[in-house]
Amino acid sequence: MNERKKARILDACLEEIETGNPDLQKWQRKYPDFYDELCSLLETRSALASIPAVEMAEINKRQVKMRMLNSLPDRSPSVTKPVLFRLNQQNRTRRFSMKWLAVISIAAVLLSGGGVVYASGDALPGDTLYPVKLWSEDALLAVAPVTSQFTMAADFSTQRIQEMATLIEQERFENVEQALDGYENRTELMTRLVNRISADDPDEAVRLRTTLQEKLQEHAAVMQQIMDNHPEELGEMVQTRMRTMLQANAETRTQLQEQESEALDETDTQTQPGTEQVQNQSQGENKKQSGQGGDGQSGQAAELVSETLQGDQFQLVFRFQETANNSFQLKLNNRYSDCEADEGLISCAIDEIPKTGTMYLYDTDSGILLFQYAYDYSHQFQWGKDGSNDTQNEQTQNRKGESGQKGGSK
């Protein structure tokens, strides 16, 4: 019997199985020489069908979704740029169009004697003069030196946040999204400029990274406040975008901090401008820790209040004000553990943790990162021969969460 015929018989038999009406004896009678092989093939097929589905962790699924949605370009000609995820991408087309915008803006200034541009200074998204305001910003950026571009972009991004707040005050919720677009645009530019400068002037890049982190932290606090105070009015789409942006914001700050730590590791330098946060950590803490709150704003991030190692189990307790009705997960070296929350405390227990790694505490519902910490417990605990410990070790200290966001609220 040739292969094609065997394939046809197998297929016919599979079809019977799929319709729920298999008659194996019929096949045995018709093709006795092929029957044993047929049975073994069907057995393999049946085993394959029983392989359980491999699911993506819910939190990862949500994160991928938020990033994906945030990166979708509009289908209309006004393309919203994907924000902070493409940190290292060079957008030449954009730069090219920015040059043209500069030319148009300068032309506008010449034609109007500058009056229109001046008048556009207070314009808000949705106003007729608002595009002129953005063009004039682009024109200024196009002719400024790189480091000045960074300072200007930082100012412009803060202006977008202020515009958001003003729009909310004026109850012009339908225009908030346009301010968000502008904010993304300017923060993306800041990030790109830092990356560009770091190649030529690492010291300056350290300073700019710190400024960027501070700005992002300030902006996150304002956005969180807007979301908390106007959940209904903003609408689901804007809320989702703001949540995504907050998460991107936190991730960018984490990346910036990691870059800082890497720079410190590489150069082993003494105190550098902008690295005080790392240098000033208390003794006994690993210098890679990025769980500092940046500007130390209290009540805006989770705090790690105790770490306990007992046998193979590690227990961590965080303090976080808004635990009601929320669920939390701790991610540690790509492993997720559910945590229990009660009256402002979040308790997480993990088996067999490595001595070093990075832990992340998430609000499972919103996907917001509440705390991040690159730990090194090699010397903080007495580990057993196999990495475990017979006796209980406990460290109690407060560590501010990195994200600086008031997560957990919807």
Added chain:
Amino acid sequence: MRQSSYNDEKALILKAVDGDKHAFGKLYDLYSGKIYQYCLYRLGSQMDAGDMTGTVFLKAWESLPSFGKRNGDMHFRAWLYRIAHNLIVDSYRQRDQEPEKESFFQELDNPLPVETVLEKNEMRDRLLHAVQKLDGPYQQVIYFRFIEEMSHRDTAQITGLTEANVRVIQYRALKKMREIFGDTHE
């Protein structure tokens, strides 16, 4: 798929074609799990599979208008798999190498829910190893026909094979699986 679900899906697709990102997010909710699993089988790494899933949906968003013009000759799910397949093939080309076949199983040492299931069933673990050892087209036909339980037509559309080829390859692939499985079993 039930008719009402199909209509819902169709409505979401139409909205997404018109630029409705919220509707596209719902399509993501419906199909990201399937696409992730496929990417994981092909790429062997959870992190790569997650990234690839996001890329597949980005690509789908860009190409949706052309999908809307196809007059329903292909299911949306099959079309997503096709995108995933093409992107994965491209990524192999760029890397100029096959994925680390073992890494998938190394990653399953993580305490994911599935791992506990797999650990309890050595037979299934060996089957997964055997699937990973198959050549590309065999692996795809096995995946779509028997793990995803898709029709010959959908399998053919995704893989670019003819339906007749799918029938022959499913026979060869099961036979090969049996051989590999027999080898590891001995």
